[in-house]
Amino acid sequence: MAKETYFQKTGRRKTAIAQVRLLPKGSGAIIVNGTPYEELFPRLAHRQTMALPLILTETLGRYNVMVKVTGGGISGQSGAISHGIARALVEADESLKPVLRQNGLLTRDPRAKERKKPGLKRARKAKQYTKR
Secondary structure, eight states: OOOOOOEEEEEEETTEEEEEEEEESOOOOEEETTEEHHHHOOSHHHHHHHHHHHHHTTOTTTEEEEEEEESSOHHHHHHHHHHHHHHHHHHHOGGGHHHHHHTTOSSOOOOOOOOOOTTSSSSSOOOOOOOO
């Protein structure tokens, strides 16, 4: 019995962390936390974000994608999955790197919620100044 090979990478966005496994010789299914991604992500924009690395590299039907994702919200999780898929694709085939790099899929998006500052209502919002 041959050991099943796969390519595993981690993707991150905001506070979401996605552990992505690319299984070669697949049907193109994307399974997130044990359920098909269509059920977990009802919004089309999030599904397109996740599948973007596979679409750009024209490898949509070539791999099955297994994902474990924790933390964050729906938007952060879909971004983390996209980042993880892109990194795993580069591990599987180095020639895909320029296409993914050009579309900004290999770069970790550093934007996250800013912390609240003392004396302010939120991170930057201050009380309204009254002159009199």
